[in-house]
Amino acid sequence: MAIDKSHTSPLVKGIIIFIALTFVVSIGGVAGLSSCSAINQAAQTAQQTPASTSGTATVEALNLQYTPVIKAAEASLTADPKNYDLLLQQAEAYFSWAAQVQQATQDTNPGQDAPIWKAAATYYARALAVKSGDAVTMGDYAVSLFYSNETTTAISMGEKARVIDPQLAQNLFNLGNFYWKAGDKAKAKAAYESYLVVAPTGDMAEAAKKNIAALAQP
Secondary structure (H helix, E strand, O other), rough: OOOOOOOOOOOHHOOOEEOOEEEEEOOOOOEOOOOOOOOOOOEEEEOOOOOOOHHHHHHHHHHHHHHHHHHHHHHHHHHHHOOOHHHHHHHHHEEEEHHHHHHHHHHOOOOHHHHHOOOOHHHHHHHHHHOOOHHHHHHHHHHHHHHHHHHHHHHOOOOOOOOOOOHHHHHHHHHHHHHHOOOHHHHHHHHHHHHHHHOOOOOOOHHHHHHHHHHOOO
């Protein structure tokens, strides 16, 4: 399905390289969450992060990369704290930063990304308080909440996004993961099935099928 990129800020557009990226969820090996935004479906970098065998070195490089972007947006927000575009830009920057830290540390220091996800969630909440009703933003807010260990709230936000846009496939897949983590296998299965109705040949279609099969196991 087409993804709404109309809210993408010019700065964020300038630092994004569109390559495939999914995020790992520790629930029995199921495929990870998919961002609802084209922005966060990518590995967002102003420059390619140098390859490193050290997760610590990679995290340090990411910190150096994202800190100036975060600080610049925060300075602008100080002068205009209810600017929706700036709030969303900040949320997306934190989202991208957290996703890459997560990938770099998931095998050696899992959870190191959690504070960054919390920051992303904070800015998504502020943006939605200024202008509500964007399902893509709500879907990415739900992902940030999930990785902040707020699964129940992530489900609530994902369901609100589904009411606004029931065709947002990425959100449906994510809801499957949210419900699975929460222990509600019936709703997880239903969400994956809804994804397959909306996007039968989508990027996460095979993962959705495998998850449905895994959910059927005793």
